[in-house]
Amino acid sequence: MRLAASIGRRLVATATLLLALSFLVFSLLYLAPGDVARNLLGARPASPESLAAIREKFGLDQPFLTQYWHWLSGALTGDLGESVRSGSQVTDVLGQRVGLTLQLTVLAFVIALGVGAPAGIRAARRHGSVQDKTIVSLAVVGVAAPGFAVGLVLLYVFAVMLGWFPVYGTGDTPLDRLWHLALPAVALAAGLAALVVKVTRTAVLRELESDYVTFARARGLTPRAVARLYLTNAAIPVLTSAGLLLAFLFGGTILVETTFSLPGLGSLLAESITFKDIPVVQAVTLVVAVVISLAALAVDLLTLAVDPRVRRAGLT
Amino acid sequence: MSTVLSARDLQVRSGAGPIVTGVDLDLHAGTTLAVVGESGSGKSMVAKALSGLLPRGVHATGQVELAGAPLDLAGGERTWAPVRGRQIALLLQDPFTSLSPVHRCGPQVAAALPGTPDRAQRRGAVAAALAEVGLDPDVARRYPFELSGGMRQRVAIAAALAAGPQVLLADEPTTALDVTTQRAILDLIGELRTSRGMAVVLITHDLELARERADDLVVLYAGRVLETGPARDVMSRPAHPYTKALHEANPPLEHKVAALAVIEGNVPRPAQVAGRCVFADRCPKVQDVCREGEPALVDLGAGRGSACLFAAQELAAAPTAPELAPPVLGTDRAAPVVQITGLSKTYAGATTRALDDVNLLVGAGECVGVVGESGSGKTTLARCLVGLERADGGQIRFLGPLTPTGDPAGRPAHRLVQIVFQDPYSALDPALSIGATLAEALAVGGRPRTDVPELLDLVGLPATYARRRPHALSGGERQRVAIARALAPGPSLLVCDESVSALDVSVQAQVLNLLHELRARLGLSLVFISHDMAVVRQMADHVYVMLRGRVVEDGPTDQVLSRPAHDYTRALMASVPGRATQEQ
Incomplete structure (x- = not known):
């Protein structure tokens, strides 16, 4: 009962957050410099007639909140307006781009966790050793190096010099797609993996120092059984931060997609900003906000599954 | 009375210097040995050394014989794996942290059970282990945070004893618990000691507790043994000024004293007091000779020993009765x-x-x-x-x-x-x-x-x-x-x-x-x-x-x-x- 109420409260909180975000996203229209009607006209010639038409079409003479309501109800029914640049429906533009970015981020996320978590665990277990220091140093480099820089290096070495991977393009068959996305995913994952290493290492180190690990060893539990105990405990903070890391990942896609000329959401956002295509910028921002909020929600629900104490006390 | 474990000249050192020096211990089946000391005495390090769980950078040496076979204190995991749990188990102070918070109690107890493949058999073994410490079988399905401190410590005891050790090292096992719970846990440890014929090492800062629960005791101070002997004899007639002072500093329950006896100063680090009597700086009866060398533990007969140069005088001295405070007839509660x-x-x-x-x-x-x-x-x-x-x-x-x-x-x-x-x-x-x-x-x-x-x-x-x-x-x-x-x-x-x-x-x-x-x-x-x-x-x-x-x-x-x-x-x-x- 308490659990259900707690999950219910969390869902309401997510919905409220999304509402607030949508308001901010809509405000982008007015925060952008210059006249709104002119901005919405984009590169088309601005005659008094066309400006009046735009004002009429977007209801710019109505109060701000009314406009917001129109926009929001449209967005909820899948109508995000027209792209200023191409004139086509924003939802169609998004639809063409979203799949690729989704595949890219999921792949990067899997690589980051798959490499970062084991490396972090190993570093913690060999705390103070050469291995630990090497892993930590690599992680510092990974955090510091921007994704596009890593991308350029990867492109040069593996695509241009060695020719193992394609320089651009998205591939046709699933396997071909994987081959094309490998380098960008690695570039995107580098920084993320470094963060995962740091979080995992700290979490495991803390658990290793706790009494229950000493007690488990004192009882003669096998190293495997002891590891099962502390890894479950250490998973909780790693999971919690994974949600935040996803946000980090989306920021990275903009640069990485541009570097590898991939037609995804990131490059769409970059192009749309350049062309002041505000409806598309709004839509992409909204999608990213929704994804991040849902990821945070998923993390909370996962924490419930892993940590019995949270299950008992309820989410905060 | 068979000797389960004997240690001679046990030393624990870290890079910063000695922590414990020259400790001899003999553990007998079915008896309790109390290791008494204040913080910094090195008593926990003795327990860690005897279970091979010393922190990184801390090393132990000494001749230890466990069930008739030599035990290499500096040995690696291969030496300790068959010993821990099966022969020597360690029980920690804080039952709130000694169990994993996200695992149910049953599996944590079962983890140390010797290989039982069958699930039903395993469940039966866990239930039996819990019953032995006075808990219902359904505790197996509970998480530690759902239990009281006393129940958690019982679960921990069941887990520590699951593999049937002959030696239980209990490091301040009741310090984190309430008095009434404390008593029940100590009773339980006493019963298990007798029923299983285990040797128990009770590590404590509490002299009264040691007197009540132990057969023999060892008084540690700054990493040195100052006094050993049967618990009651040592407590009624201490043969070392430190034991006596510690006993007198303990507030009596039965009456109010005019002023509590104090030991001036603080517990020193072992390295600070090397090469002389470690208690000399705080001893009320200190002589110049006390600082000239380190007094050896002298055999006083009747199983007693003291590392005081004047042990014989100490032993002969009549115990001093503290001055009682005048009775308080009632305070002014009108204002x-x-x-x-x-x-x-x-x-x-x-x-x-x-x-x-x-x-x-x-x-x-x-x-x-x-x-x-x-x-x-x-x-x-x-x-x-x-x-x-x-x-x-x-x-x-x-x-x-x-x-x-x-x-x-x-x-x-x-x-x-x-x-x-x-x-x-x-x-x-x-x-x-x-x-x-x-x-x-x-x-x-x-x-x-x-x-x-x-x-x-x-x-x-x-x-x-x-x-x-x-x-x-x-x-x-x-x-x-x-x-x-x-x-x-x-x-x-x-x-x-x-x-x-x-x-x-x-x-x-x-x-x-x-x-x-x-x-x-x-x-x-x-x-x-x-x-x-x-x-x-x-x-x-x-x-x-x-x-x-x-x-x-x-x-x-x-x-x-x-x-x-x-x-x-x-x-x-x-x-x-x-x-x-x-x-x-």
């Missing part, structure tokens, strides 16, 4: 400084009341004791008194005039009442010097910074301490600073919330004497909150006994502790370690 009526408090989300209709009175210059176990509401009461919590109902009235100097009533509350907390390590800001901490507190009372030396002198610390930071001070010194900080604004009432329970016995006596002295000198009234009945006996004029948020009994200390009227007070008194043996 209270604080009157609490009908105080109630329920924390958000809690189902039970933390405080339930509490009435309490503190007379002018009186020390009021509040005793109770964890969850009794005594800390909530303290926090309400100083305004850190808001009560839901009832009233706290501060009445004047409040000090002998006749300050008018109506001063802000923080100048009327101040608090000293339990843990001196977290109560002081580590980034501030002692002087800055005190100056800050003085400013609150409108006093100048130049009063810092006077304030330090008041609590018996030299003025030079103003420049130090908390980390350079010992626990007792920090608690003195915390008291000085509380006194800085010139309060009339001091609330001490378990203010001495984190301190070693010898240091505790110093702080208790200081509080006594301050009370007389400044005309302070005290609210002294404690779980320790013996300490309350020494401090309080009037005592309140709390249980689940309610005051169940109150009266003059002598009356309540000697002739308790409520069942709960009787149970509390009966649970105090050492009580049973004193009555025999």
Whole structure:
């Protein structure tokens, strides 16, 4: 009962957050410099007639909140307006781009966790050793190096010099797609993996120092059984931060997609900003906000599954 | 009586120097050996060395024989894997942290069971292990946080004994528990020792507990054995000045003494006192010869040994009876400084009341004791008194005039009442010097910074301490600073919330004497909150006994502790370690 109420409260909180975000996203229209009607006209010639038409079409003479309501109800029914640049429906533009970015981020996320978590665990277990220091140093480099820089290096070495991977393009068959996305995913994952290493290492180190690990060893539990105990405990903070890391990942896609000329959401956002295509910028921002909020929600629900104490006390 | 484990010349060292030197131990099946020592004595390191769990950078040497076979203390995992759990098990102090919080109790107990493939068999084995420690089989499906401290420690004992060890090293197994629970856990360990024929090593700071529970004891100080022998003989006729001083510094439960005997100074680090008697600096009977070399442990016969050059004289000396305090016939409660009526408090989300209709009175210059176990509401009461919590109902009235100097009533509350907390390590800001901490507190009372030396002198610390930071001070010194900080604004009432329970016995006596002295000198009234009945006996004029948020009994200390009227007070008194043996 308490659990259900707690999950219910969390869902309401997510919905409220999304509402607030949508308001901010809509405000982008007015925060952008210059006249709104002119901005919405984009590169088309601005005659008094066309400006009046735009004002009429977007209801710019109505109060701000009314406009917001129109926009929001449209967005909820899948109508995000027209792209200023191409004139086509924003939802169609998004639809063409979203799949690729989704595949890219999921792949990067899997690589980051798959490499970062084991490396972090190993570093913690060999705390103070050469291995630990090497892993930590690599992680510092990974955090510091921007994704596009890593991308350029990867492109040069593996695509241009060695020719193992394609320089651009998205591939046709699933396997071909994987081959094309490998380098960008690695570039995107580098920084993320470094963060995962740091979080995992700290979490495991803390658990290793706790009494229950000493007690488990004192009882003669096998190293495997002891590891099962502390890894479950250490998973909780790693999971919690994974949600935040996803946000980090989306920021990275903009640069990485541009570097590898991939037609995804990131490059769409970059192009749309350049062309002041505000409806598309709004839509992409909204999608990213929704994804991040849902990821945070998923993390909370996962924490419930892993940590019995949270299950008992309820989410905060 | 067969010897299960014997250790000769056990040494533990780290890069910074020796931690434990020259310890000999003999563990016999079915008996308990107590290793007694204050913090820094190295007693926990002995346990860690004997289970191969020393921290990184700390190494042990010595000849150890376990069940007739030599055991290499410096051996790796291959040496220790078959020993841990199966032959030697270690039980830790804090049952709240010694089990994994996210795993159910059943699997944690089962993990150490010798290979049982069948699931039903395994469940049966877990149920049997839980039954042996007096728990229902359904505890297996519970998480540790769903259990009380006592139940958790029972689960931990079941887990420690699952693989059938011959030696149980119990490191302060009841220190984190309430007195009544403490007794039950110690009884359980005693029963299991007998039924399983185990050898138990009881590591403790509590002499009375050692006397009550152990057959033999070893007194450790600064990493050295100062005295060994049968527990009762050692306690009734100590053969080392340290044992004697430690015994005398222990507040008696049965009567109030004029002043507690103290051991001056602090426990030194082993490296500081190498090459001489380690206790020389604090010994009241020290001679020049004590500093010329390290006295060896001398065999005194009857299984006793002492590392004092004057052991024979010590042994021959009649035990000194402490001077009793004049009986307190009753304090002046007609003119209270604080009157609490009908105080109630329920924390958000809690189902039970933390405080339930509490009435309490503190007379002018009186020390009021509040005793109770964890969850009794005594800390909530303290926090309400100083305004850190808001009560839901009832009233706290501060009445004047409040000090002998006749300050008018109506001063802000923080100048009327101040608090000293339990843990001196977290109560002081580590980034501030002692002087800055005190100056800050003085400013609150409108006093100048130049009063810092006077304030330090008041609590018996030299003025030079103003420049130090908390980390350079010992626990007792920090608690003195915390008291000085509380006194800085010139309060009339001091609330001490378990203010001495984190301190070693010898240091505790110093702080208790200081509080006594301050009370007389400044005309302070005290609210002294404690779980320790013996300490309350020494401090309080009037005592309140709390249980689940309610005051169940109150009266003059002598009356309540000697002739308790409520069942709960009787149970509390009966649970105090050492009580049973004193009555025999």
